[in-house]
Amino acid sequence: MRWPHPWLSVAAWLGWTGLAVQLYLVLWSRWQEQASLIGGLINLFGFFTVLSNTLVATVLSYAAFGRESAARRWFLRPAVSAGVLVSIVLVALAYSLLLRNLWHPQGWQRLADELLHDVMPGVFALYWCLAVPKGHLRLWHLGAWTLYPLLYFLFILWRGHEIGVYPYPFVDVASLGYAQAMLNASGVLAGFWAIGLAVLGVDRLWARRHA
Numbered sequence: 001m002r003w004p005h006p007w008l009s010v011a012a013w014l015g016w017t018g019l020a021v022q023l024y025l026v027l028w029s030r031w032q033e034q035a036s037l038i039g040g041l042i043n044l045f046g047f048f049t050v051l052s053n054t055l056v057a058t059v060l061s062y063a064a065f066g067r068e069s070a071a072r073r074w075f076l077r078p079a080v081s082a083g084v085l086v087s088i089v090l091v092a093l094a095y096s097l098l099l100r101n102l103w104h105p106q107g108w109q110r111l112a113d114e115l116l117h118d119v120m121p122g123v124f125a126l127y128w129c130l131a132v133p134k135g136h137l138r139l140w141h142l143g144a145w146t147l148y149p150l151l152y153f154l155f156i157l158w159r160g161h162e163i164g165v166y167p168y169p170f171v172d173v174a175s176l177g178y179a180q181a182m183l184n185a186s187g188v189l190a191g192f193w194a195i196g197l198a199v200l201g202v203d204r205l206w207a208r209r210h211a
Contacts, residue, residue: 009064015057023041050116078133079141085125088125096117134203134207135206139200161173
């Protein structure tokens with residue numbers, strides 16, 4: 001077991017705590033409604049926020065105390081960590097710009113909301129700045145990172161077509177129609193690319209400065 005930096009253990013713990021609280025709230029709500037718990041799990045992991053925070057918590061866990069393995073080496077590759085960074089920053093920005101004003105969570109839901117949308121993006125950005133080697137990123141990595149949101153969008157379109165439920169209002173085809181939903185998704189993807197280009201630029205400048 002490796003424990004290089006105690007703060008990484010705290011960061012990983014925060015990541016899993018946010019996910020655990022959200023999981024508890026979803027399952028408790030489904031239990032009270034006498035609805036399927038499996039359905040609640042499927043709905044929970046149908047959110048880009050939850051998937052991206054799971055990746056964040058996984059990377060931080062491997063960085064903090066993961067045993068040496070192929071999985072650990074893969075998750076700690078600079079390109080993988082940078083791709084996760086782009087995704088979680090997109091989560092933070094999209095939530096603040098498009099979703100935050102649509103509801104006002106209280107209690108434990110507010111805690112989960114803050115951890116998943118505000119705290120963990122900042123924590124992971126700090127991790128990337130302090131612990132991830134720079135100078136390994138190339139422009140083609142942006143194309144590789146794009147596969148994640150693209151496949152996610154195709155999945156929610158298919159799932160929405162099958163059950164009529166969409167995780168986010170700006171891609172709700174049932175309410176907006178395919179044309180507007182695709183336009184909104186294109187805007188989000190453009191934001192993803194902009195964040196990715198910014199990360200590539202910072203990585204290159206950082207590497208040159210410390211060369």
